Amino acid sequence: MKFLRRGDASKTDDLADETSADPVGESGGAADASDRPAATATAGKGRPTPKRRDAEGKRRGPIAPAPMTSKEARARRKANRGTRADRKAASADRRAAAADRRARMLAGEDKYLLPRDRGPVRAYVRDLVDARRNLVGLFMPLALLLILTMFLTPAVQAYVTLAMLVMMVFMAGEGFLIGRTINRRVRERFPDDTSSPWSLGWYAFVRASQIRRMRAPKPRVGAGDSV
Known part of the structure; x- marks a missing residue:
């Protein structure tokens, strides 16, 4: 900051005369501020902004200090x-x-089912599978039989393994037929359905390979019933 000396009093007087002669100044800021309409000023809310916890209606109590020992915890x-x-x-x-x-x-309440089981299309597929007797349903018992033959003689194991392979071929063929039948029936009942044929066929095959009593959701139709 620069201070004026005693000999500069005349300069101070000259500066005061210039200010009184031109109150607006070169920038014209004072005149512009006075000429602005009052309507352009932003009106206040008239109240302070409430805190978030007050606006939400929550009351937070004091936080307990962390326990110092394991016994206290x-x-x-x-x-x-x-x-x-x-x-x-x-x-x-x-x-x-x-x-x-x-x-x-x-x-079978749709709200409590897994996402893979929800919807009228999947319920219809389950009914179609449950209404027929499938050779694929012997998959789990045959797998258990194969495990038990591991404790028998090698000759018996060879015969059982060969029989299992033949059954697996027949079950694979039946699974292919089940998939085609399920997709055809679904397209007839639900022509606007956009489900993948592979996903519907696999869903039907997995359902058919399970033991009837262990299927979830439980079958709604009996074996041999018309759907």
């Missing part, structure tokens, strides 16, 4: 779990809810 976890009766009641509720969801899933 165990005591805090035990206190948060509640009493033994409360834990047993909560566990019983969870088991009941899980059993209810499983029962609804086995009954």
Whole structure:
């Protein structure tokens, strides 16, 4: 900052005269500010902006300090779990809810099914598979039989293995026929369906290869029924 000396008093007077003679100045900022219309000024809200937790209606309490020892941490976890009766009641509720969801899933309710089983097309495919007796359904029992023959003599194992290979060839041929039949029936019932023929055929083959009592969802039609 530059200070004026005593001998510069005349310069100070000259500067004051120039300012009074030209109040606007070269930039004209004061005149422009006075000439602006009052409507262009932004009106305020008239109230402070509320905090987020106040706007959401939440009240946050103080955060508990971290436990200093493992004993204190165990005591805090035990206190948060509640009493033994409360834990047993909560566990019983969870088991009941899980059993209810499983029962609804086995009954075929679309809301509780896996994504691969949802939709009227997949339900129709399951009905078509469940309504017929398939040779592919012997896949799991034959696989169990093959495991048991590993403890027999080599001669018996050779005969069983050969029989298993022949059965596998027949089951593969039946799986191909099941896929073609399922796709044809689905196209007739749901002409606007865009599912892949391969995915529908594989879904039907996997369903047919399972033991009837172990299928999920449970079969809605009996063997031999018309669909």
